[in-house]
Amino acid sequence: GEDVEQSLFLSVREGDSSVINCTYTDSSSTYLYWYKQEPGAGLQLLTYIFSNMDMKQDQRLTVLLNKKDKHLSLRIADTQTGDSAIYFCAESINTGTASKLTFGTGTRLQVTL
Amino acid sequence: DAGVIQSPRHEVTEMGQEVTLRCKPISGHNSLFWYRQTMMRGLELLIYFNNNVPIDDSGMPEDRFSAKMPNASFSTLKIQPSEPRDSAVYFCASSFFSGYEQYFGPGTRLTVT
Numbered sequence: 001g002e003d004v005e006q007s008l009f010l011s012v013r014e015g016d017s018s019v020i021n022c023t024y025t026d027s028s029s030t031y032l033y034w035y036k037q038e039p040g041a042g043l044q045l046l047t048y049i050f051s052n053m054d055m056k057q058d059q060r061l062t063v064l065l066n067k068k069d070k071h072l073s074l075r076i077a078d079t080q081t082g083d084s085a086i087y088f089c090a091e092s093i094n095t096g097t098a099s100k101l102t103f104g105t106g107t108r109l110q111v112t113l
Numbered sequence: 114d115a116g117v118i119q120s121p122r123h124e125v126t127e128m129g130q131e132v133t134l135r136c137k138p139i140s141g142h143n144s145l146f147w148y149r150q151t152m153m154r155g156l157e158l159l160i161y162f163n164n165n166v167p168i169d170d171s172g173m174p175e176d177r178f179s180a181k182m183p184n185a186s187f188s189t190l191k192i193q194p195s196e197p198r199d200s201a202v203y204f205c206a207s208s209f210f211s212g213y214e215q216y217f218g219p220g221t222r223l224t225v226t
Contacts, residue, residue: 033214042117042204042217043156088156092212099212100146100169103156 004091004104011110018076020107022089025070029091032065033101034074037086046074046087076109084111117218119205125224131193134221137186138207146215147180147190148204156204162188163211195225 005023012018024032030051035043049056049063049072056063062075072089086106093102118137126132138145146161160170165182173180177196182188192199202222206215 030212031214035217042219043206043215045214045216048214094212099210100158100161101212101215103158105155 004089004102006087006089006104006107008105009108009110011112012079014079014081014111014113016079018074018079018083018109018111020074020076020087020089020109022072022074022104023070024072024089024091024102024104026091026093026102027067027070028094030094031092032063032072033090033092034061034063034072035088035090035103037088037106039085043088079109079111081111081113084109117205117207117216119203119218119221121221122219123222123224125226126195127226128196129194130225131191132195132199132223132225134190134203134205134223136188136190136205136218138188138205139216140186142207142209142216143185144208144211144213144215145182145188146206146208147188148206149201150204150220151201159190161211168211192223195223197225199223200225 033048034046036046037043060077064073088103088106090101090103120135147159150156159172160180162182180190202220204220206217208215
């Protein structure tokens, strides 16, 4: 199947690091993405990683990719209250004639003081 | 660029009425996607277009739903007749190609009473 799985909820204290995990299914995915959705808004692209990379760092964000285990993670350093949102991972699925993104269920990150 | 534009932002209608949601993708993008988001089912892909041609409509719930893309800068999603279970947030997204990162509009919150 095309299930992309994530845990539903994560709570962290402000200033701590957050790690959001995702498992995907298609070993031929070329790109994997992380999106952020704040309340009442659409999904915002945060970062992405190409499938031949193991790690990508972008300011407070670190993406780790384990292709063998089909595992993707997003680490947010020094988590702030403004990071509270739902985070979606997505993989690019090639169907032969076209490609599309398959999104995970989303992880709700709650940042407490 | 103004990003993906959706209208209306909110729509309240009575059961049985026709509802038309509108989307203007980012200029130069070749792929357009319609999603529905609910608490129960999460984010669901309804249909997507490449170069104005529908590629995959397997996510369209039933014949009451239809989508068109008459040109590269406009798409509609129509529900006729609408039912209370259609209440959701409907997102439009566009991308340069269908397997690449997608940019989401702010969504239309539909309430059918």
